[in-house]
Amino acid sequence: MELKMLDGLTIGSVLAGVLGTLAVVWLEKMTALAKGHRTLGRLLFLASNKFLWRLIAAAFISVLTAWVLSATAPALGFQVSTPLAALIIFGLLSISLQWRFSNIGIHSAQSSVASGTNYSSALSLCRDNFSFLGTGAYKLVSEPRFKETLLRCNDSQNPIRLLLSSPDNPLIRQAEQRAGVAPGTYRHNLISSLKMLSELRKERSAKFEVRFYKSETERDFENFRMMFIDDDVLLLSYNIYGNRDTGRNTPQLVLFKSSMKSSAGGFYAAFRGYFERLWNSSEPWDFHDYV
Structure with a gap:
């Protein structure tokens, strides 16, 4: 039973990582698509670029994705810890942000x-x-x-x-x-x-x-x-x-x-x-x- 739970958490962590990465890509794609809409475009721009908005958006996406994953996981035969999944997704979002800066040479402020x-x-x-x-x-x-x-x-x-x-x-x-x-x-x-x-x-x-x-x-x-x-x-x-x-x-x-x-x-x-x-x-x- 413990092994099954551990395997379930491992699978859940991997899925959380995949969903976290997809969430980053989705946010960037939505920002690009919403450029023509003033209100939505501005909200997504702030969520992608302004620190406090970006932090709130990342936390919301992490919790929401982790909750959806933990709710649907039992039907697929494994368990997912919501706090652990949220932390993994939030970490991946943070890594993605740092990668974008380092990719153009900005490493520290x-x-x-x-x-x-x-x-x-x-x-x-x-x-x-x-x-x-x-x-x-x-x-x-x-x-x-x-x-x-x-x-x-x-x-x-x-x-x-x-x-x-x-x-x-x-x-x-x-x-x-x-x-x-x-x-x-x-x-x-x-x-x-x-x-x-x-x-x-x-x-x-x-x-x-x-x-x-x-x-x-x-x-x-x-x-x-x-x-x-x-x-x-x-x-x-x-x-x-x-x-x-x-x-x-x-x-x-x-x-x-x-x-x-x-x-x-x-x-x-x-x-x-x-x-x-x-x-x-x-x-x-x-x-x-x-x-």
């Missing part, structure tokens, strides 16, 4: 840089090289691990690249005014970064390149902060100019190139292309100006 993969952790991940887009890289360059990382990740074919704002950028002064800091504070931090980089270049023979992106208007002032690590990982956040210490407190996405799609697809490739175009249109720094 962190509430802040400080609580997630911070500057120190990012530097420790580097094995061969990294490329960075930011304002002045002051926080990154000030990390104790920065010097060691420059020397360790010394790939001559793919040198470390830093794409920064010029100290003469007039928007830096505007950001200082909005933040209420003393005039010249942000410019001083940027020049301090350049001085440290110049010293490392001379004293340690570290191989890296620095360029200044063009910024004549606020529209040109790059709002993304990117760090590409070993041509495989992208740490992506954004800048809010004029607020203190926002760099460590902004949310951060972790993107991977090695996803289930080809290397030409996914968000990693899109942002990498953006960085390369910006790098190619920027002016090289000679390691002498401003220091």
Whole structure:
């Protein structure tokens, strides 16, 4: 009797998994079919994409499918535990959601840089090289691990690249005014970064390149902060100019190139292309100006 019950639960679990997968496919198909209907289309869109709605929809589908399965299972000669079946289906729905993100390279969302993969952790991940887009890289360059990382990740074919704002950028002064800091504070931090980089270049023979992106208007002032690590990982956040210490407190996405799609697809490739175009249109720094 116990063996029969166990076999029944096993069969029920498999059926729950199959039904859970079918439920995911059904929800996606219904969302596509309902695009022409405003009300139904919006409800299914929210259920598929907004977190709370998606959570409620997943829980409802899991419980309903498990209940139907447990009600019809005795007629087929086996038993199904409703709570167990609901958990299996809910788990499969969660896995399906995570798979959709990872399939396009999005693997993690962190509430802040400080609580997630911070500057120190990012530097420790580097094995061969990294490329960075930011304002002045002051926080990154000030990390104790920065010097060691420059020397360790010394790939001559793919040198470390830093794409920064010029100290003469007039928007830096505007950001200082909005933040209420003393005039010249942000410019001083940027020049301090350049001085440290110049010293490392001379004293340690570290191989890296620095360029200044063009910024004549606020529209040109790059709002993304990117760090590409070993041509495989992208740490992506954004800048809010004029607020203190926002760099460590902004949310951060972790993107991977090695996803289930080809290397030409996914968000990693899109942002990498953006960085390369910006790098190619920027002016090289000679390691002498401003220091």
